[in-house]
Amino acid sequence: MALALSVGLFVGLERERRGKEAGLRTFGFAALMGGLGGLLGESYALLSLTLLGVLIIFLNLQTLRSEKGTELTTSAALLVTGFTGVLCGQGHTLTPVAVGVLTAALLAWKQPLSGFTLGLSEAELRSAILLAILAFVIYPALPEGSVDPWGAVEPRAAWITVILIAGIGFVNYILWKIYGAHGIELGGFLGGLVNSSVAVSELSARVRETAGQIIDVAYRSILLATAAMLLRNTLLLAILAPGALLPAALPLLLMLAACGLLTVFQRKTKRVKETPQAPLIKLESPFSLKSALTFGLFFLALQVAGVMAQRFLGQSGVYAVSFFGGLFSSSSAVAAAAALYTKGTISGGVAGVGAVIASLASVLVNFPLVLQAREDKLTKRFIWVIGIILLLGVIGVLIQLTVFPGMTQG
Numbered sequence: 001m002a003l004a005l006s007v008g009l010f011v012g013l014e015r016e017r018r019g020k021e022a023g024l025r026t027f028g029f030a031a032l033m034g035g036l037g038g039l040l041g042e043s044y045a046l047l048s049l050t051l052l053g054v055l056i057i058f059l060n061l062q063t064l065r066s067e068k069g070t071e072l073t074t075s076a077a078l079l080v081t082g083f084t085g086v087l088c089g090q091g092h093t094l095t096p097v098a099v100g101v102l103t104a105a106l107l108a109w110k111q112p113l114s115g116f117t118l119g120l121s122e123a124e125l126r127s128a129i130l131l132a133i134l135a136f137v138i139y140p141a142l143p144e145g146s147v148d149p150w151g152a153v154e155p156r157a158a159w160i161t162v163i164l165i166a167g168i169g170f171v172n173y174i175l176w177k178i179y180g181a182h183g184i185e186l187g188g189f190l191g192g193l194v195n196s197s198v199a200v201s202e203l204s205a206r207v208r209e210t211a212g213q214i215i216d217v218a219y220r221s222i223l224l225a226t227a228a229m230l231l232r233n234t235l236l237l238a239i240l241a242p243g244a245l246l247p248a249a250l251p252l253l254l255m256l257a258a259c260g261l262l263t264v265f266q267r268k269t270k271r272v273k274e275t276p277q278a279p280l281i282k283l284e285s286p287f288s289l290k291s292a293l294t295f296g297l298f299f300l301a302l303q304v305a306g307v308m309a310q311r312f313l314g315q316s317g318v319y320a321v322s323f324f325g326g327l328f329s330s331s332s333a334v335a336a337a338a339a340l341y342t343k344g345t346i347s348g349g350v351a352g353v354g355a356v357i358a359s360l361a362s363v364l365v366n367f368p369l370v371l372q373a374r375e376d377k378l379t380k381r382f383i384w385v386i387g388i389i390l391l392l393g394v395i396g397v398l399i400q401l402t403v404f405p406g407m408t409q410g
Helices: 002-017 024-040 042-065 072-089 094-108 110-118 122-141 155-182 184-209 215-240 242-269 289-313 315-328 330-342 348-371 376-403
Strands: none
Touching (some): 002 024, 002 094, 024 072, 042 072, 184 215, 184 348, 215 242, 215 330, 215 348, 242 330, 348 376
């Protein structure tokens, strides 16, 4: 009963502060009534909630008579508080406390939530709904296990990867919308989280359009886009195949460190000039069905190719698939290698090295994109970047093979 009263008073505190008809004491009584119902049994719990409903009706009638409108939000909060009281009376602790805190948060964050909602465009709202459909409607309907005789295609496992990539893209879009106008460098990093090749291509185009005026900031932005790609691939490997992360950890960390140190070194050695504040990479939609299906099909193709390559060519076949897959989509290649590991087709070491190879291929494919800038200074710098990243990646893999000589076996 003490817990029920505490939850009711906690939620009622916010309503009291806003000067609502139902305040601190009303919410405390509602929680106590629910708690008594939960203690006395199921029928009394239903009776207490019914009486709370009658109280809410009288509350809204009173506010209507005083021409203040209805108290729908307060009414909903009272009902939820009544249910938390019932849970407390039945002996629950964590659930009613969590619900009470969430209720108070929803009541207190009215302005931020309303502002965020009003700022959503139609495309953003459709993207959020589509992402929910992919996660909560399509995924449960997919068959479990493999659907082919070779065990290469598992619809549910593939769809989880699609949802994960889509979720990363959606969160990144929100960050872009909040912080994207703060400069080109941040834009390059956020763009690299989704597609580093697109980010590098647009950075190169901006250099060409400004006749080389932003070479320094574009160079740093390309480094940050590359670092974002490496960070994203590391995160994918950690989520989808934690056992394959150790063999890839050192090479990926060395390459990430190289991007970070080169960026810091360039900022300290070159005077940082004012740069355009407009967002550089145009993300018109946070998520689309076409991009999800494209990623899913490419992921399945890489997965099937990886299984066949492993059967006929062994480890070298898996590495070849990772390299060519990384030229088009390193995230798909990393996810495919992780899927093969979780199914037991390849070892964690092979999956980790495959993820490193896919990341290196993604760095290589950016070279022709940098050439689009038509600036020798930027091209020469990026050649050095490619050389350093490739060298560190190979050194990292060799060190891993030396420390764990049997990691690519099995």
